[in-house]
Amino acid sequence: MMEIPLKLNQSNVKNAPPFTQMLENLQANILKGHGRDFAFHLFFSFDRNKAEQAKAWIADFARNNKITSAKQQLDRTREFKLNQTDGGPIVTLSLSAHGYRALGLDDVMPKASQSFLGGMRADKDKLLDDTDRWTAGFNDKNRPVDMMILVADDDLVTASTLSLKLTKAINLFAHFLLSQMGKGLKKKGVIGGGIEHFGYADGISQPLYLDEDIKKQQGTDKWDDKTNLDRLLVKDGPADVDSFGSYLVFRKLEQDVKKFKEAEGDDLEDCGTPTNGNVVPCVINEKNIPDRSLGGSMVVGRHEDGTPVELHSLPQGPQSTANNFNYGLNDISRCPFFAHTRIMNPRDGDSIAGDVSAQRITRRGIPYDDIGRFPQDVIEVTDEMLNDNQPSGGVGLLFMCYQSNIDSQFLILQQHWANDGNIAGHHLGTDDAIISQAASSGKKVLPVKWGQPALNDAKAFDFPHAVTNRGGEYLFTPSIAFLKSLNNIPPTE
Numbered sequence: 001m002m003e004i005p006l007k008l009n010q011s012n013v014k015n016a017p018p019f020t021q022m023l024e025n026l027q028a029n030i031l032k033g034h035g036r037d038f039a040f041h042l043f044f045s046f047d048r049n050k051a052e053q054a055k056a057w058i059a060d061f062a063r064n065n066k067i068t069s070a071k072q073q074l075d076r077t078r079e080f081k082l083n084q085t086d087g088g089p090i091v092t093l094s095l096s097a098h099g100y101r102a103l104g105l106d107d108v109m110p111k112a113s114q115s116f117l118g119g120m121r122a123d124k125d126k127l128l129d130d131t132d133r134w135t136a137g138f139n140d141k142n143r144p145v146d147m148m149i150l151v152a153d154d155d156l157v158t159a160s161t162l163s164l165k166l167t168k169a170i171n172l173f174a175h176f177l178l179s180q181m182g183k184g185l186k187k188k189g190v191i192g193g194g195i196e197h198f199g200y201a202d203g204i205s206q207p208l209y210l211d212e213d214i215k216k217q218q219g220t221d222k223w224d225d226k227t228n229l230d231r232l233l234v235k236d237g238p239a240d241v242d243s244f245g246s247y248l249v250f251r252k253l254e255q256d257v258k259k260f261k262e263a264e265g266d267d268l269e270d271c272g273t274p275t276n277g278n279v280v281p282c283v284i285n286e287k288n289i290p291d292r293s294l295g296g297s298m299v300v301g302r303h304e305d306g307t308p309v310e311l312h313s314l315p316q317g318p319q320s321t322a323n324n325f326n327y328g329l330n331d332i333s334r335c336p337f338f339a340h341t342r343i344m345n346p347r348d349g350d351s352i353a354g355d356v357s358a359q360r361i362t363r364r365g366i367p368y369d370d371i372g373r374f375p376q377d378v379i380e381v382t383d384e385m386l387n388d389n390q391p392s393g394g395v396g397l398l399f400m401c402y403q404s405n406i407d408s409q410f411l412i413l414q415q416h417w418a419n420d421g422n423i424a425g426h427h428l429g430t431d432d433a434i435i436s437q438a439a440s441s442g443k444k445v446l447p448v449k450w451g452q453p454a455l456n457d458a459k460a461f462d463f464p465h466a467v468t469n470r471g472g473e474y475l476f477t478p479s480i481a482f483l484k485s486l487n488n489i490p491p492t493e
């Protein structure tokens with residue numbers, strides 16, 4: 001038997017031997033985000049009587065190179081950088097545990113993650129999801145999500161034409177549930193260029209696995225994003241082949257932009273004590289000026305342009321240090337515990353919680369806009385466009401993250417850290433200000449002045465939840481080697 005060259009406690013993946021086989025067998029969008037402007041997420045439920053047909057189609061699809069490998073993705077990115085050639089579409093295929101079972105693949109399905117085996121609906125009490133409010137595609141208990149195909153491209157017509165073609169072919173052996181479009185949002189002057197619907201730069205802090213990305217970091221003395229592959233990949237496929245898959249969490253998270261922006265209070269002119277206890281109070285910035293937008297930034301953990309509030313009370317522009325920082329022990333004078341970024345990644349400076357690096361997830365989400373908040377072909381938005389149209393729903397984030405175990409990564413983050421405000425036994429007294437699904441959150445307090453530890457005169461406020469889960473599923477994105485072998489695997493008796 002061939003020795004497997006890839007060690008999972010390895011980082012610094014290079015697009016060269018000994019990684020070639022691994023990269024050819026790994027699906028795209030896992031090691032590195034696809035970065036395409038438009039992405040269709042096609043959901044299907046298999047027809048139980050047509051499992052063999054489904055397996056044969058998937059195996060052919062993989063054998064005919066229709067699924068984008070990590071190798072192709074990296075090669076095309078390099079080509080694009082050299083010659084500006086179009087990177088072309090990215091296509092990936094993921095299965096839920098229900099999907100594996102429907103195909104008779106119980107014996108060979110990944111079994112490391114209990115939550116994956118049960119499905120997202122079964123975790124509703126942990127996630128505090130109101131599954132009665134799940135929307136089309138996710139709300140039919142008799143037809144759960146079995147398979148998700150992702151089709152992403154920078155050209156809307158290319159992505160939608162390919163999605164329709166695939167849907168037509170898959171309809172022969174599966175029931176079509178939903179085509180959920182995601183659309184990137186960009187704004188000039190923010191770190192990384194991408195934003196989410198509340199108007200904040202997103203996708204900045206990510207675990208890094210690729211040599212080229214690790215080298216590009218602007219300093220690593222406080223925080224290094226270099227991460228071992230065992231946080232991301234699990235062995236999948238033939239034992240003698242360097243082939244890996246990864247667990248994928250998909251959640252459609254609706255954002256009530258109006259509610260969030262009102263609570264943030266940065267449109268208000270008066271910095272006096274807000275009469276409404278739901279509005280974030282002004283915080284005095286490092287120039288000694290009461291600042292209307294600093295409080296909102298401290299709720300997120302970064303300014304709208306992505307500058308970390310731990311480092312600066314004023315936005316520093318797109319070139320500012322993005323991720324080389326950590327939090328001082330018990331110091332909440334610059335970034336409070338309830339800030340979304342601090343709860344989601346307390347970093348190694350926050351030693352009250354101990355080392356929590358094992359929980360790190362690799363985010364691959366993209367915003368969605370089901371109501372036309374912005375014209376369909378518009379990706380780049382301005383502050384005026386964001387201010388002019390603040391919907392109460394119909395827009396949000398198609399949150400997606402990859403990991404090597406859902407139980408010890410995403411689930412810990414959402415259940416214990418975000419919903420309960422409990423990080424490894426460190427009880428914060430409040431939940432995550434942005435993504436908690438708890439019915440009510442604890443009072444939140446900000447310092448009167450940024451960087452001033454005393455909270456004595458600080459005003460407590462409520463921050464309403466403006467993010468609601470509308471559906472989702474736990475999936476696994478198998479190795480291409482496994483998918484190619486599918487029509488050779490007899491169904492489990």
Ligand code: HEM
Nearest residue numbers: 196200201202203204205253341344345397413414435467
């Ligand atoms: C609509 C929902 C969400 C919004 C609007 C949102 C927004 C943001 C923003 C603005 C950032 C800062 C930019 C960055 O560091 O990349 C961020 C970071 C992050 N978010 Fe979210 N997020 C949402 C959902 C989630 C969920 C569901 C999770 C996981 C359960 C999550 C985990 C993280 C993590 C791990 C970071 C990076 C923190 C760090 O390393 O410093 N987010 N999010």
